[in-house]
Amino acid sequence: MPRFERRVLAGSLLVAAPALLAALLLVLRPPAEAALRWVLLAVAAILTIALTRWQYRRVVFPLYTLSGLLEALREGDYSLRGVQGGVLGDVVYDINALAERLQKERLEFEESAHLLGKTLTALDSAVFVFDEALTLRLMNPAGQRLLDAGRHRLFGLGAAELGLASLLDGPPDQVALHAFPGRSGRFQVRHAALRSGGRGGRLLVINDVGRVLREEERAAWQRLLRVLGHEVNNSLAPIQSMAGTLATLAAREPLPEDWREDFRKGLEVIGNRAGALARFLTGYGKLARLPSPQRTPLDLRDVVAKVARLPLAHACEVTLEEGGPLMVDGDADQLEQALINLVRNAVEAAEGHVRVRWRRQGERASIEVLDDGPGPPPSENLFVPFFTTKPGGSGIGLALARQIAEAHDGGVALSARDDGKPGALACLWLPARPAGTSS
16 A cells, blocks of 8 residues: 555646646746746646546546455455556455455355255254244254145244244253154254354254164064074974974884883983073073162172182183272172173183283273183174074173173173283273272
């Protein structure tokens, strides 16, 4: 702008120069004849008018250019650019830079809006946005399906007219039974305040948890039926085969001399398979009927020491790594059962040594069982009930241990040892009581 100011000042002085020069001549050397004075004044007037027009164009036309650029920006047209290098070159440069920045920001905004639209369209959760008067302003296709109506019929309606006012008046995060025009069941409802353009609004998100639970339930039933079918068939097939063999043998006339021995062996096979099937069903019942834990303050040091004294190892040494007190809230009987299962698995896999330790890891209380065996098998089904890689194994131990830990808001993991030595590391963790509390 200083450059522009200097040029305006210089142009103004130039416009005034003819009049000043004529006045100076008239004062210093006045012409003898009046006609010459009028000619001098006429020439000065003509030059002043010409210079005034030149100065007008020189000052006003760049301002027209700036006005046009600013009008384009105000209308959202960021493609226009001004020619730099004139009297307002610096200002034109700044406006061009502003236009480029606004154009880039609008492109980023449009891309973000397009991505948001695609995301809302792909969501299974119903999303509703209301203004400060609780009038619907935005809705995704899942919300439209939930309300079972066309978009043109829903926009502009109030939350009360849509049957959503009670959800907005409830807790900000809840699971509730609700009947919508398009679907009914159990839904997770979340809502929060919004602010846009200086005005308030409300966001409402509705997720059908009932459908997810039904899908999980159906998948669980399918897994259960596969397990039950496999185990029951494994027992019924030999029973059926042996029963048919014994029926054929009993129908022979005369009976062979060793028929008693054949019948005894056949009935023994039937009894063994029936017993195996009974044990399987008993194990499943034990897994399915696990009671809720009765939590009391416990010192994990005492629980681990008690399990280590049990006669679980015959040719295997179980070593405790002594640690300090570690308090948790838990069911002593259930935690002992979970730890027994982990230690028994380690004993059965170990080459001769099992180590048990406990420690605090942040807000967790962790019990770790390490063995020197071949390590965990490469399978993702280790915690699937009745899955086992050991001959004669029941497939209940790890599943029961994890179920007990999860009932205590914890968990169980089985992995290779992290110290570079061969073997497996089983870890059971629980929420620890705050340090310094004992009861």
